Amino acid sequence: MTAPVLQHQHRPEGDDGTSAWLVCDGCRRMIYSRRFARGGSVCPECGWHARLTAAQRIDLLLDADSVELLDTPVTAADPLHFIDTRPYTDRLRGARAATGMSEGVLVARGTIEGCPVVAAVMDFRFLGGSLGAAVGEAITGACEIALRERTPLLLVTASGGARMQEGALSLMQMAKTAQAIGQLDEAGILTVSLVTDPTFGGVAASFATLTDVIIAEPGARLGFAGARVIEQTIRQTLPPGFQTAEFLLEHGVVDLISPRAALRPTLGRLLSVATRRQATAMAASASAASPGGEAGGHGSAGVVRDPARLAERHPWEAVRLARRLGRPSALDYVGALVEDWTELHGDRAAADCPAMIAGLGRFDGMSVVVIGTQKGHTAAELAARAYGMPSPAGYRKAARVMRLAAKLGLPVITLIDTAGAHPGIEAEENAQAVAIAENLRLMAGLPVPVVAVVTGEGGSGGALALAVADRVLMCANAIYSVISPEGCAAILWKDPAAGPDAAAALRVDSRALLEAGIVDGVIPEPDGGADVDPLAAADALRAALAGTLADLVPLDPPTLVSGRRARFRRFGAPVPASATATAPSAATPAVPTLPAARPPMGQRSTADLDDVRQP
Incomplete structure (x- = not known):
């Protein structure tokens, strides 16, 4: 074919450049044709x-x-x-x-x-x-x-x-x-x-x-x-x-x-x-041998892997800290840590869930996919983001972007802060349970590194749908549980006000979860919580992610998948008799065990309850 000559002045269809004025098809206003052409044939008045x-x-x-x-x-x-x-x-x-x-x-x-x-x-x-x-x-x-x-x-x-x-x-x-x-x-x-x-x-x-x-x-x-x-x-x-x-x-x-x-x-x-993932992946692999990361050591600078290094406190205190509105959101962390961010929207079927964010960007020079639940800091933001509780469309959007990560060979980072999946008629009509279940299966087999971080609330299956990962980390003041303490209290105590007792019984805090092997490491927070110094909190998250990815990026897909599946296969499995005499390592936890339960509220002293009576 004969190659056409490319035009360097954009003109609307039918404009031969001789008319001084045009009528916009959008707002019907008169537009100066040269101004219209210089603007790429976009109306300067209405954007048509x-x-x-x-x-x-x-x-x-x-x-x-x-x-x-x-x-x-x-x-x-x-x-x-x-x-x-x-x-x-x-x-x-x-x-x-x-x-x-x-x-x-x-x-x-x-x-x-x-x-x-x-x-x-x-x-x-x-x-x-x-x-x-x-x-x-x-x-x-x-x-x-x-x-x-x-x-x-x-x-x-x-x-x-x-x-x-x-x-x-x-x-x-x-x-x-x-x-x-x-x-x-x-x-x-x-x-x-x-x-x-x-x-x-x-x-x-x-x-x-x-x-x-x-x-x-x-x-x-x-x-x-x-x-x-x-x-x-x-x-x-x-x-x-x-x-x-x-x-x-x-x-x-x-x-x-x-x-x-x-x-x-x-x-x-x-x-x-x-x-440009190959060059950045190579850079990440090389960084594993640098002082910032422990090559092959299942660790990173600044991540706590020994429960004894974490302060012991009542879990209800962690619940209160995890829910503070000032804590950095997923988009706050993306803004602080991810360059060249392009947010992707929609499940390609019915809706775009505002409680779930997903996109591509560059973390420390490495191309990555970031997915997270998004709450907000004000009443208006919380309402607009469905209080950080994703709908089925949110989980399907996350699944779509995870499949894109697998296709392109990009590591996946998930940031979790949700009370749980969105309940209600519409969610059930659109198969909320199926959407969550499909994410669990999908994540288990993703052929790329996956790092999940519970940054605030990790509520039930709605949180787990983003947390089937090679490494699961949580911030020091975050919580992770099968149900909210209030929900558990309403069902078992028949009293939602017994939330502090339920929090203690559920062991929702980072220290207990690290000891049980549910999470692989805890990211320290600034004194007073992440909301006191969001930039310091972001720096701590950066160090944790950089070291963890440095360990994971060099691994081939079969190794990643088999290790991830083995991680979750262990939970609840019988412990071999020969293993009972050997203390489990932090890197490869055996059967998760919980600390001894605290006495019920009625059997504790008033001093034990001074800091937990009010949510």
């Missing part, structure tokens, strides 16, 4: 994003002088000899004359912020970006190039759906392109979609939504059936904003919305984190 040609897209996204346009074969010119009001061959000739393109996709090799990428960019001007045999061949060819060169794939979509003039041959392109994306998944190669307006039908139901990360421009529409099809088929009128990027973000379909001006740095950051 006009369509761009495929050539303009490549010019916008790929680094200057890095672009190499690749030939895409044109096949099946008119397989059905189709005629509607015009012969299909005439429509093809008209589209080629109007666009200067052989078909509706440009494929290019280049870089984004210095990171190599293969890009396939659709052009809506060419028969509405419809998916025909040639378009399917171009997308599949781009996948095959990315596979052969082990380079991330970027798909920029703009389509009204399948190309009807090619009949069932067009339908087959959905399966063909989905298959090609699947091969990239198997090879561990990052795939990214940029959804532009509009993306419908066969494109939406195949390669556009099968990628690892889905980014959308503001206001971009995506769906299987468009408004006109829905109205004509089942007589439903869509509400305002339906199928827009903003609607799709709320309903868990897209990962993030990026304004056009931010697209290149957003893509560059994502590509950098997802594709």
Whole structure:
């Protein structure tokens, strides 16, 4: 094919540069055309994003002088000899004359912020970006190039759906392109979609939504059936904003919305984190031998592994400290410890849970995935984040991002601070139990290092769903339990006010849990708690994570998985008679044992209760 000339001035479709003023399709205001073009064809008044040609897209996204346009074969010119009001061959000739393109996709090799990428960019001007045999061949060819060169794939979509003039041959392109994306998944190669307006039908139901990360421009529409099809088929009128990027973000379909001006740095950051893991993993492995970490020693500077080094106190004190609103949240720790952070959203099915955060970034130079429960520091934040109690969509989002970590070979860090999974009608309707159970099974077999840290509350199965890890750490003032003390008291004591007694009986504090082997280490906190000095708390967490990852990153996947499964297999298993005479080591705990129970509240002195009466 003849390579089109890339345009360096972005113009809205139909603008030849001669008109001084344009009318915005979003707000209907008059816009000075040169200002509009300089802004990437985005209205400076309302932010409406006009369509761009495929050539303009490549010019916008790929680094200057890095672009190499690749030939895409044109096949099946008119397989059905189709005629509607015009012969299909005439429509093809008209589209080629109007666009200067052989078909509706440009494929290019280049870089984004210095990171190599293969890009396939659709052009809506060419028969509405419809998916025909040639378009399917171009997308599949781009996948095959990315596979052969082990380079991330970027798909920029703009389509009204399948190309009807090619009949069932067009339908087959959905399966063909989905298959090609699947091969990239198997090879561990990052795939990214940029959804532009509009993306419908066969494109939406195949390669556009099968990628690892889905980014959308503001206001971009995506769906299987468009408004006109829905109205004509089942007589439903869509509400305002339906199928827009903003609607799709709320309903868990897209990962993030990026304004056009931010697209290149957003893509560059994502590509950098997802594709530079080998060098950073090697750096992490080398750091294991440095003074900051104990190579092969199942340890890290600053992590307490001997329960005797922890102060003995009433567990209810830990409960109160763990629940303080000022304690650093997961996003606070991410902001302090993780560079180049890109948060991913949605379970790709129904919703985006605000109580669960997940994304990719760089920890101490190492590319990692971070997943955590998020509470907040104010009443408004707590309500907006569902009080840190994830819904089924939250656990499914976490599972999706963990699978991405496994695909890309990135270590997983989980930060846990939740009273438990969200209870209620909607959660049960959406199979909360199944979502948690599937995470337990998934984490047990992840072929990458997994480190879990209980930073505040570790409540029941809702916390465990993020804690099936190679190493489980907890902050000194955190708690971890099968149920909240108040819940246990209400069930067994028949009195929620007996929470302090339940906390003591459950042994929820870090000292007891370390002694029992439930956790592998305790991260010290500043005097008075993590909320007194959040930066010092973050530094302590950094040291703990760095040393722990230094131990784990050099291990191969079979070793990681077998060790993780063995860790959890031990809990509750009978102790061999020969082992009873040998004290268990901190590194490989035997059957967990709990300290002797304290006497019930009625049998303790008043002095024992002075500091535990009030929550």
